[in-house]
Amino acid sequence: MRMDSKDKRQTTKNNRLIQAMRHASAGVWSVLRHERNMRIHLVLGIIAIFLGIWLKIRIQEWLWIILAIFFVMISEFANTVAEALTDLIVKNNYDPIAKRIKDVSAGSVLMSAIFAVIIGALIFIPKIF
Numbered sequence: 757m758r759m760d761s762k763d764k765r766q767t768t769k770n771n772r773l774i775q776a777m778r779h780a781s782a783g784v785w786s787v788l789r790h791e792r793n794m795r796i797h798l799v800l801g802i803i804a805i806f807l808g809i810w811l812k813i814r815i816q817e818w819l820w821i822i823l824a825i826f827f828v829m830i831s832e833f834a835n836t837v838a839e840a841l842t843d844l845i846v847k848n849n850y851d852p853i854a855k856r857i858k859d860v861s862a863g864s865v866l867m868s869a870i871f872a873v874i875i876g877a878l879i880f881i882p883k884i885f
């Protein structure tokens with residue numbers, strides 16, 4: 757069944773690229789609005805960009821910083837998906853598998869944040885001191 761792009765209860769494929777982009781942007785906005793950790797990652801990412809501009813880092817260094825910023829954010833998106841799917845399945849019931857899914861997913865965000873801290877330290881610390 758075809759649905760109008762303005763239909764809020766659409767469950768069919770996006771017919772046009774602009775429609776797909778609109779839904780994807782709504783997804784990004786929803787994570788930014790509802791996930792406190794994502795806002796923290798965003799603020800830290802913006803600080804890293806300002807530091808990079810201030811310390812005049814080289815293009816190779818920018819590539820690592822940008823990779824680290826996107827890596828952390830994409831991990832947070834994946835974590836949000838895992839949490840939402842888990843909640844959709846188990847609702848509010850305690851389930852040891854749900855716990856494992858959420859803990860492992862949060863662990864992937866932690867690993868990506870550690871990666872970002874290492875990259876930031878390797879690039880910024882020698883330039884600051």
Ligand SMILES: Nc1ncnc2c1ncn2[C@@H]1O[C@H](COP(=O)(O)OP(=O)(O)OP(=O)(O)O)[C@@H](O)[C@H]1O
Nearest residue numbers: 791793839846848849850851852854855858859862
């Ligand atoms: N349905 C459940 N069954 C068992 N354990 C759960 C369940 N829901 C959450 N938990 C446990 O509670 C912890 C916190 O759950 P929550 O859904 O708030 O994740 P969070 O990582 O704190 O979320 P956010 O990323 O939004 O801060 C999970 O890491 C998990 O250990």
